[in-house]
Amino acid sequence: MNFLFAWRYFKSKKSTNAINIIAWVSVVAVVVGTASLIVVLSVFNGFEDLVKSLYATFYTELKIVPAEGKLLQLTPEQEASMARIPGIKAWSKVVEEKALLQNGEAQTIVYLKGVDSQYTEVTTMADYVKVGEFNLGTAEQPRAILGVGVESALGLWSDRELLPVTAYLPKRGAGINVSDPMSALIAENLRTAGAFAVQQEFDNKYVLTNLDFLKRLLSLEPDEYGGVEIALQPRADEKDITESLEKLLGKNYTVLSRYQQNQGLYSVMQMEKWVIYILLSLILVVAAFTMIGSLTMLVLEKQKDIQVLKAMGASSGRIQGIFISEGFLLAGIGAGVGMALALLICWAQQKFELIKLEGGSFVINHYPVKLMWPDFLLVSATVVLVAFLASWLPARKAAASNMELG
Structure with a gap:
């Protein structure tokens, strides 16, 4: 039920175009953040596999x-x-x-x-x-x-x-x-x-x-x-x-x-991967701010709807759930498109070796990529957490609204 309301609010025409623009900006930010995380982690996985294979030659x-x-x-x-x-x-x-x-x-x-x-x-x-x-x-x-x-x-x-x-x-x-x-x-x-x-x-x-x-x-x-x-x-x-x-x-x-x-080597590689993940997650933090703005404006836009729902018996928890679902919807659309884009980029790199490594002293001449499902789970969990934190404050504000119908 919450997602049904969220979907209708997402599709509905707003009185101010800025609300739609900010909503789509937040979706695009999630797309970029999700795709960047998966692509860079996949490239890191490719290099990690390459290094491990070279060490496996000797050890x-x-x-x-x-x-x-x-x-x-x-x-x-x-x-x-x-x-x-x-x-x-x-x-x-x-x-x-x-x-x-x-x-x-x-x-x-x-x-x-x-x-x-x-x-x-x-x-x-x-x-x-x-x-x-x-x-x-x-x-x-x-x-x-x-x-x-x-x-x-x-x-x-x-x-x-x-x-x-x-x-x-x-x-x-x-x-x-x-x-x-x-x-x-x-x-x-x-x-x-x-x-x-x-x-x-x-x-x-x-x-x-x-x-x-x-x-x-x-x-x-x-x-x-x-x-x-x-x-x-x-x-x-x-x-x-x-x-x-x-x-x-x-x-x-x-x-x-x-x-x-090679405990030192493997520990460093794992640490580097987590540092990369944390740094790239900042893109999703930017998306969170745009999402907060979008949802706050949506709450103001839907004040009358909120009061009608309360008059019909909807609890504050229900109202809060609707706007949290709206945040999950925005993040879900962005994450889905971002993952699809990342898959396309990684496939193209594997198939056509589009991005080359500069210099001729490397074992390979292009950036290696390796897609791993734990990375998708990690990025998905990060998007869900960011979406919840970004939508919680506007949703709480919506649930606490006490305006009366005129």
Whole structure:
């Protein structure tokens, strides 16, 4: 009943055109606010997915790390038990250490990461090798795959067999000798096999090499590793597998999800999304002010109607409900059109890549978009809240009106 009155008031001819104009201005403001929120949140979702996919290239779904220190022990018996856990596809044992790489006069600090032959089963890093090949060599003849940023810093072509680079790593257990600092380091030559390009964070600081070679340099025991990176089967239950691994390995091991391995990144992305939402919601606040003006003028326009309804027995709550419904009607029309417009814009961007990213150094050349239904629910809830707050004051004024019929 309330919406029936609200609809008739919306359609009816007003004595002053300004009332209609302000009403339509408020609808347009809601259209712009709703469309802007959904489009920008969808673009943010697209970038978030892109970043996560790039991080997923380097970080596996699960990773076993030591609860304390830098090294853990993984025995053949533990590996056999891991193999019996349903849902685990493969795992790769890794060791990571900071090192100095030198090529002639050029040198740079990198993270030298030793990986085993299963590494290509748990990550897609081999697909991102831009020059050369994914070849780790052996413990005696190790090869290195450089990030393109490292390759540039060293001033070499990693796919060409010229001179090896020299890797300097700290000796295990060696103290710092002030008179001879180099005595605390161990050096060995590395032949380069290729270069990968994933994203700047990895490209500028990571070098992949043979696991056994790095373990030999660091004087590690046969069952000592820096961590174990695990890939899961499609649709595997990550939580159940994590609990099984924690039960199997005990308290000296920690099992990290991909989110936990990059908790800082994901937290920042979520915070950015909420900041964007709050800032764009200010457009709806503007719509609220125009809606207050429109409804206030409508209340003044319909004073006689209000008194007739009261004379017929309508309660103050009924009168208030009619004008709150009018606010919801204005906001609903604006939100519906805004969502339809947002869908059209996002579809056009996905289909025709209308808006390009400037510069040629990005993984993609256009703004990515990804529509998600929680965004529609969030925007809808925001519009409903704004409509209620904007219509409550005029509706209360209408309900409190005590003018008598002349």
